[in-house]
Amino acid sequence: EHTDMPKDKGLDHTLQLLKEGYFFIMNRKDKYDSRIFETKLLGEKAICLIGKEEAALFYNNDKFSRKGAAPGRIQKTLFGQGGVQGLDGEEHHHRKAMFMSLMTKEHLSEIQNMTKEEWRKELNNQSEEVNVYNTSKLILTRLALRFTGVPFKEEEAEQWVDELSDMFENAADIGPKHWKARMSRNKAEDWMMDLVERVRNREVQVNQNRALHQFSFHTDLQGELLDKKIVAVELLNLLRPIVAIAVYVDFLVLALHDYPEEVEKLKDSDKEKLLHFVQEVRRYYPFFPFTTARVKESFDWNGYNFKEGTLVLLDLYGTNHDPALWSNPGQFYPDRFEEWQASPFDFIPQGGGEFDIGHRCAGEWITIDILKETLDYFVNEISFEFPTQDFKFSMNDIPALPESKVEIRNIKVK
Numbered sequence: 001e002h003t004d005m006p007k008d009k010g011l012d013h014t015l016q017l018l019k020e021g022y023f024f025i026m027n028r029k030d031k032y033d034s035r036i037f038e039t040k041l042l043g044e045k046a047i048c049l050i051g052k053e054e055a056a057l058f059y060n061n062d063k064f065s066r067k068g069a070a071p072g073r074i075q076k077t078l079f080g081q082g083g084v085q086g087l088d089g090e091e092h093h094h095r096k097a098m099f100m101s102l103m104t105k106e107h108l109s110e111i112q113n114m115t116k117e118e119w120r121k122e123l124n125n126q127s128e129e130v131n132v133y134n135t136s137k138l139i140l141t142r143l144a145l146r147f148t149g150v151p152f153k154e155e156e157a158e159q160w161v162d163e164l165s166d167m168f169e170n171a172a173d174i175g176p177k178h179w180k181a182r183m184s185r186n187k188a189e190d191w192m193m194d195l196v197e198r199v200r201n202r203e204v205q206v207n208q209n210r211a212l213h214q215f216s217f218h219t220d221l222q223g224e225l226l227d228k229k230i231v232a233v234e235l236l237n238l239l240r241p242i243v244a245i246a247v248y249v250d251f252l253v254l255a256l257h258d259y260p261e262e263v264e265k266l267k268d269s270d271k272e273k274l275l276h277f278v279q280e281v282r283r284y285y286p287f288f289p290f291t292t293a294r295v296k297e298s299f300d301w302n303g304y305n306f307k308e309g310t311l312v313l314l315d316l317y318g319t320n321h322d323p324a325l326w327s328n329p330g331q332f333y334p335d336r337f338e339e340w341q342a343s344p345f346d347f348i349p350q351g352g353g354e355f356d357i358g359h360r361c362a363g364e365w366i367t368i369d370i371l372k373e374t375l376d377y378f379v380n381e382i383s384f385e386f387p388t389q390d391f392k393f394s395m396n397d398i399p400a401l402p403e404s405k406v407e408i409r410n411i412k413v414k
């Protein structure tokens with residue numbers, strides 16, 4: 001009684017996924033003229049979804065679960081094991097609240113101030129050429145350590161940069177870089193576990209409002225402290241992605257180079273204009289390709305059968321570039337956000353649905369605030385030039401980054 005979904009022929013399509021990168025799901029949507037199809041990845045049957053209604057389906061907690069949804073190799077590098085990403089139901093809601101309780105107005109405005117402070121410290125007296133990507137990773141690492149309350153000496157920040165970057169730069173890699181990412185994760189987790197123990201023994205003093213304190217003394221639904229390894233994983237779930245915002249910073253500065261007519265609109269620091277530019281950076285440039293879940297219990301949707309346990313991918317990049325949702329999706333046009341209705345399902349660079357009971361990114365507000373302050377700093381506080389360089393980026397690297405990682409020079413405070 002149900003229709004067969006369009007299906008990729010062949011035994012496995014992992015290689016095509018690596019080759020087609022961010023376009024893998026979009027290409028098949030066009031080929032099959034369908035927002036839902038079946039393929040095979042890493043030897044397993046997978047259903048792919050793209051679009052707004054499809055995102056609404058994907059974020060229905062009654063139908064999908066996250067347990068065992070992320071591939072093992074991604075858990076061992078990017079996410080860590082036992083963290084919030086793989087939890088469901090009440091347990092997820094309770095753990096997620098631990099994250100969301102940090103996202104207060106006060107904390108966000110503190111982060112905005114820290115962002116400007118760190119950029120000024122790093123660039124205001126800079127006479128050398130600067131690599132925007134590497135420099136943002138460093139300032140974001142300092143910001144992340146300050147925000148979470150992790151004590152550090154200036155020279156230790158550089159070590160943290162390397163380990164935290166390895167986890168997101170090499171997570172999708174197969175081969176030696178994957179193993180390097182795993183080693184960095186293990187090292188960072190050990191470092192964090194030791195710190196958590198010392199916080200619990202009161203050997204280290206830490207501000208009660210900071211994540212380090214909050215997570216170390218967080219109790220689960222049974223009233224127990226979390227295993228210190230889980231605390232380490234969750235602290236890294238703050239530190240790592242804050243540093244990963246450097247990817248967006250790099251694209252943001254690339255956009256300053258590529259769209260000077262849009263930059264003109266930002267010169268009086270209008271908050272709305274800054275926000276729309278940042279939103280367009282997050283919509284237009286590639287970062288997270290898709291997210292994954294598993295069918296909780298078999299169900300039918302629009303005539304298609306979803307069988308219990310099946311792996312399901314939701315195309316994040318593709319939904320942000322869906323011509324049914326965005327006019328001229330291939331054009332960089334920040335003013336489009338004047339019209340945007342703030343649906344939780346059509347603009348999903350950091351996932352869709354709800355923050356509290358869904359898996360939408362806990363750090364979305366932090367990301368937007370850091371990017372807005374960074375944009376205002378680069379446009380209105382300094383002037384600089386772009387030396388000749390290769391700005392091209394490849395749509396099958398995850399994360400994609402401009403070849404030169406964006407170099408600027410001749411920085412002067414305005």
Ligand code: HEM
Nearest residue numbers: 084085238241242244245287288291350351359361362363
């Ligand atoms: C989840 C993207 C920054 C913390 C996610 C998800 C995506 C994402 C796609 C999964 C959504 C889903 O599966 O439904 C990004 C991108 C970022 C970013 C592109 C830009 C750098 C941040 C920051 C933080 C953060 C700055 C923390 C301060 C988290 C956490 C989750 C998450 C804790 C898991 C939420 C859950 O499972 O309930 N993010 N994120 N992310 N993100 Fe982010």
